[in-house]
Amino acid sequence: MKGRVLVVDDDTEMCRMLEDTLKRRGFCVEWRLSAVDALSLVSSSDFDAVLTDVNMPGLSGIHLVEQLKTNRPDLPTIVMTAFGSMETAVSAMRAGAYDFVTKPIDTDILALALERVPPTQGRSAI
Amino acid sequence: MQLSLKLIGTAVLVILLLVAADGYLSYKRQTEVFSADMKKDARLLGHSIAGLASGVYVTGGESRAQRLVDDVNRSESEMHARWVWADAAAGDRFSPRVAGISASLLDRINDTSVVCSSGTASGFVCTYVPIELGSARRAYVEMSEPLRELRSYTWETARRSITLAITLVAAGLLIMWFVGAIYIAHSITQLVDKTRRISEGDLGSDLHLRGHDELTDLATAMNDMCAKLAAAADTIRRETERRIAALEQLRHSERLATLGRISSGIAHELGTPINVILGRAKIVANEGLTKDELVENARVISSQSDRMARIIRQFLDFARRPQVQRSASDMRAVIDQTVSLLSPIARKSNVTFSVLVDQTLRVTADQSQMQQVLANIILNAIQAMPQGGRITIATQREQARHPTKNGAQPGEYLAVSVADQGIGIPGEDLARIFEPFFTTKETGKGTGLGLSIVQDIVDEHNGWVAVQSTAGRGATFTLYLPVGDNA
Numbered sequence: 001m002k003g004r005v006l007v008v009d010d011d012t013e014m015c016r017m018l019e020d021t022l023k024r025r026g027f028c029v030e031w032r033l034s035a036v037d038a039l040s041l042v043s044s045s046d047f048d049a050v051l052t053d054v055n056m057p058g059l060s061g062i063h064l065v066e067q068l069k070t071n072r073p074d075l076p077t078i079v080m081t082a083f084g085s086m087e088t089a090v091s092a093m094r095a096g097a098y099d100f101v102t103k104p105i106d107t108d109i110l111a112l113a114l115e116r117v118p119p120t121q122g123r124s125a126i
Numbered sequence: 127m128q129l130s131l132k133l134i135g136t137a138v139l140v141i142l143l144l145v146a147a148d149g150y151l152s153y154k155r156q157t158e159v160f161s162a163d164m165k166k167d168a169r170l171l172g173h174s175i176a177g178l179a180s181g182v183y184v185t186g187g188e189s190r191a192q193r194l195v196d197d198v199n200r201s202e203s204e205m206h207a208r209w210v211w212a213d214a215a216a217g218d219r220f221s222p223r224v225a226g227i228s229a230s231l232l233d234r235i236n237d238t239s240v241v242c243s244s245g246t247a248s249g250f251v252c253t254y255v256p257i258e259l260g261s262a263r264r265a266y267v268e269m270s271e272p273l274r275e276l277r278s279y280t281w282e283t284a285r286r287s288i289t290l291a292i293t294l295v296a297a298g299l300l301i302m303w304f305v306g307a308i309y310i311a312h313s314i315t316q317l318v319d320k321t322r323r324i325s326e327g328d329l330g331s332d333l334h335l336r337g338h339d340e341l342t343d344l345a346t347a348m349n350d351m352c353a354k355l356a357a358a359a360d361t362i363r364r365e366t367e368r369r370i371a372a373l374e375q376l377r378h379s380e381r382l383a384t385l386g387r388i389s390s391g392i393a394h395e396l397g398t399p400i401n402v403i404l405g406r407a408k409i410v411a412n413e414g415l416t417k418d419e420l421v422e423n424a425r426v427i428s429s430q431s432d433r434m435a436r437i438i439r440q441f442l443d444f445a446r447r448p449q450v451q452r453s454a455s456d457m458r459a460v461i462d463q464t465v466s467l468l469s470p471i472a473r474k475s476n477v478t479f480s481v482l483v484d485q486t487l488r489v490t491a492d493q494s495q496m497q498q499v500l501a502n503i504i505l506n507a508i509q510a511m512p513q514g515g516r517i518t519i520a521t522q523r524e525q526a527r528h529p530t531k532n533g534a535q536p537g538e539y540l541a542v543s544v545a546d547q548g549i550g551i552p553g554e555d556l557a558r559i560f561e562p563f564f565t566t567k568e569t570g571k572g573t574g575l576g577l578s579i580v581q582d583i584v585d586e587h588n589g590w591v592a593v594q595s596t597a598g599r600g601a602t603f604t605l606y607l608p609v610g611d612n613a
Contacts, residue, residue: 010473011398012428020423023410055394055474076498082397102395104404 005114006023008038008064010056018050018051020038021107027114035059039067042075049098049117050077051110058092062110064090064094076117092097131311142291149287157280164251164276168205168269171198174257174391175207176267180258183265188454191257192220196268205271212264223270225250249273300376313341320348329356344387368450373582377498380575385445386502391471395437399430406430440467444497452587453494457487457542457607461519464500468508476514477507483521489540489607495583502576503544503603510548510601518545526606539589540609551595559593 005027007018008074015031021090022029030045038050050068054061076098081088089100091094099113155542175198184190191209215219253269313335320333331349335342406423409415415423444467465479472479504603508515524541528534551559558580560566577591583592588608595601 009398011402013402013426014398016410017402017426020409021405057473057478058474060476074153082394107405107408 002026002028002101002115004028004030004046005011006038006041006045006047006050007058008033008035008050008052008061010034010053014053018105018110023112024110025107025111027111035061035064035067039071041067042072047075048119049114050075051080052077052112053080054082062091065092065095065097070097078113078117129308130594131473134299135304137302138295138298141294145287145291145294146221148286152287153280153283157276160276160279160288161251162270168251168253168271169206169255171207171407172253172267172269175269176255176257178266179209179253179267181234183257183259204275205269208268208270209257210268212266222252222254222266222268223250241255251276276359277336280300302347309337310341313345317341317348320345324348324352324355329353329359331356345371365512376575377579377583380502380579381498382445384498384505384575384576385441387469388443388468388501388504389553391468391474392441393435394474395470397432399437402430403427403434423487431475437470443494454488455493456490457489457491457496457540458483458485460493460496461500461521461542464504465519466506467497468501471505472508472517475508475511477511478514478516480518482518487521487540489587489609491587491607492583495587499583500542501607502580505547506576507544507601509547510546515547519543520545523609524606528588537608538610539606540607541604543602543604545600549598550597551593551601552597556593556595560591578597 002025004050004094005022007015007022007029009018010033011033012033015033015094017030025113028042030047032041035052037058038052042050050064052061059067064122065079068075068077073096079089079092079097079098079100081092081100082101082103084102089102092100098117101110101113141226176196176359179191179195180192195207195209209220210222211218211220212222250270250272254266255269257265257267261267268610293402316333316335329352331350331353333349336346364568405453406427410420410423440463461481461483464592469479504517504519505560511517519542520542521542524539525536526539526541555566560577562578564578581591584605589606592606593601594604
C-alpha cells in the first residue's frame with residue numbers, strides 16, 4: 001500500500017483508467033468528477049496526493065490547486081496538462097502544484113511522480 | 127371574337143354596303159332612263175298620230191279620225207293609242223284611262239305623261255297629246271303602255287346587283303378567310319405562342335413566318351429580342367454562377383475558420399479518450415489480467431475508440447464542403463449536433479449549455495448551413511463570456527411578419543434563440559454586426575464574416591435574424607425560419 005490518491009477529472013473513463021492503473025501499482029484511489037466534489041471529499045477524508053485535470057467545468061484544476069494550497073498546504077497536488085501546453089503547467093506550478101504530468105499520461109512517469117511527493121504531515125512518504 | 131373574324135366581318139359589311147349602294151343607284155338610274163325613253167317614244171308617236179288625226183278630222187270627220195287612231199293599235203306594239211275627249215264622262219269609251227286627270231291640266235300643256243299606280247290605269251304609263259280640231263272641244267291621243275317591260279327590266283337589274291353582291295361577298299369571304307384566318311390568324315397564333323414561350327423562359331430565335339410584311343417584321347424583331355435576352359440571361363447566369371461559387375468559397379473559408387476556432391477544443395476532447403485507450407492498453411500489456419478484466423479493458427478501449435471516431439466524424443462533417451440541399455430538417459437534431467460539436471471549446475471556456483428544446487422541429491432547410499449558422503452564433507456567445515457562463519438555446523413557434531419584405535403577410539415561424547450572459551453588444555455596433563468584415567475582435571481572431579454569412583443563409587431560407595442586446599448584460603440572437611405552409 002503506497003498511499004491514498006484522489007483523482008479529479010470530469011471524464012469517468014479517465015478516472016476509472018487511472019484508478020485501475022494506480023491500484024495495480026499499489027495505490028489506494030478515490031476519484032471525483034469535479035473540483036467542488038474533490039474539495040468536499042478532501043475536507044472529510046485524508047489523502048496523500050491529489051491528481052487533477054486542468055480543464056473541467058465549474059472550478060478548474062488550477063483553482064482547485066489554489067484552494068488546496070490555502071486549505072491543505074501539506075497536501076501535494078499533481079496536475080495533468082495537455083501535451084505542449086507549457087503555459088498551463090507553469091500556471092499550475094505557480095498556483096502551488098507540486099508537479100505536473102503531460103498527456104497522454106505515461107503511467108510509469110505518473111507513478112514515479114506520485115512516489116516522489118513529500119510525506120504529508122504525520123504521514124510517511126507514499 | 128378573333129381578330130381575323132372581325133376583319134373579315136368588317137370587310138364583308140363594307141362590300142355589302144358598297145354593292146347595295148351601287149345596285150340601288152344603278153337601278154334608279156336605269157329605271158329613269160327606261161321610263162324617259164318610254165315617254166319620249168309615246169310623245170313622238172302621239173304627236174304623229176295627233177297630226178294625222180287632226181287632218182283626218184278636218185277632212186273626213188270625227189269617226190274617220192277616231193278610226194285612224196284605233197288603226198294604230200293593229201301593230202304588235204305594246205303601246206296602245208286611244209282617242210279621248212277631255213270632257214268625256216267617267217266610264218265613257220272616250221274618257222281618259224287616268225281617272226280624274228283634270229281638263230285644266232290637259233289644257234295647260236301640249237303633252238303630258240302620267241305613270242299610274244292605281245285605278246284602271248294601274249301599271250301603265252299614259253301620255254296625252256292634244257289633237258288640233260279647230261273647235262272649242264278638246265281631244266287627245268292617249269298613248270298607254272304597260273309598265274311590265276320596265277318592271278321586268280328593273281327586276282333584271284336588281285337581280286344582277288344581288289347576284290353580284292352575293293358573288294362578291296362569297297369571293298371576298300373566301301379570299302379573306304384564306305388571308306385572315308389562314309395567314310394572319312396563323313401568324314398571330316405563332317406570335318402569341320412565342321410570347322408565351324418567352325414568358326416561360328424559352329429564348330430560342332425560332333419564330334419563322336412566311337412572307338414579307340409587318341407580321342414577319344414583328345417576328346424578326348422578336349427573334350432579335352430573344353437572341354439579346356438569351357445573351358443577357360447567359361451573362362447573368364455565368365455571373366451568378368461565379369458569384370455563387372465565390373460566395374460558396376467564402377462561406378467554406380469561414381467554415382474552416384470556425385473549425386480553426388474549435389479545433390483546440392476538439393484536440394482536448396480527443397486527448398481524454400486517447401489517454402484512456404493508452405492507459406488501458408498499457409494495463410493489458412503489462413499486467414497479468416484475468417479474463418474478465420481483459421474483456422472489460424477491451425470494452426473500454428472499444429467505447430473510447432468509438433467516442434474518438436464520433437468526435438472526428440462530427441469535425442469532418444462540419445469541415446466538408448456540402449452540396450446545398452434543402453429538405454425537411456429537424457432543427458432539434460441540428461441544435462444537438464452543434465452543441466455537441468462545440469461542447470469541448472465551451473467546456474474549455476467554462477461555458478455550459480442549457481438547451482430548452484424538447485420536441486422535433488421540422489423546417490425546410492439545409493442542415494449543414496443551419497449548423498454553420500448556429501455554430502457561428504454559439505462561438506460568438508462563447509467568446510463573449512471569457513469568464514464562463516451559460517448559453518441558453520430555446521425554440522418556439524410564432525406568428526410573425528417578415529420585417530424587411532414589403533407586403534409580407536404574417537405567417538408561422540420557428541424562432542430559435544441563442545442567449546448568452548456575456549459582455550453584450552454596444553448600441554453603436556448593433557446596427558453594423560451583420561456587415562461583412564465588421565468585427566470587434568482582435569486581428570486574427572475573427573474574419574468579420576461570420577454574422578454576415580449567418581444573415582445571408584437565413585435570408586436565403588426566407589427567414590431573418592433578430593438581435594437584442596444591452597452592453598454588459600448579454601445578447602440574444604433569434605433565427606426566424608418559416609414553417610408549415612409559410613415555408
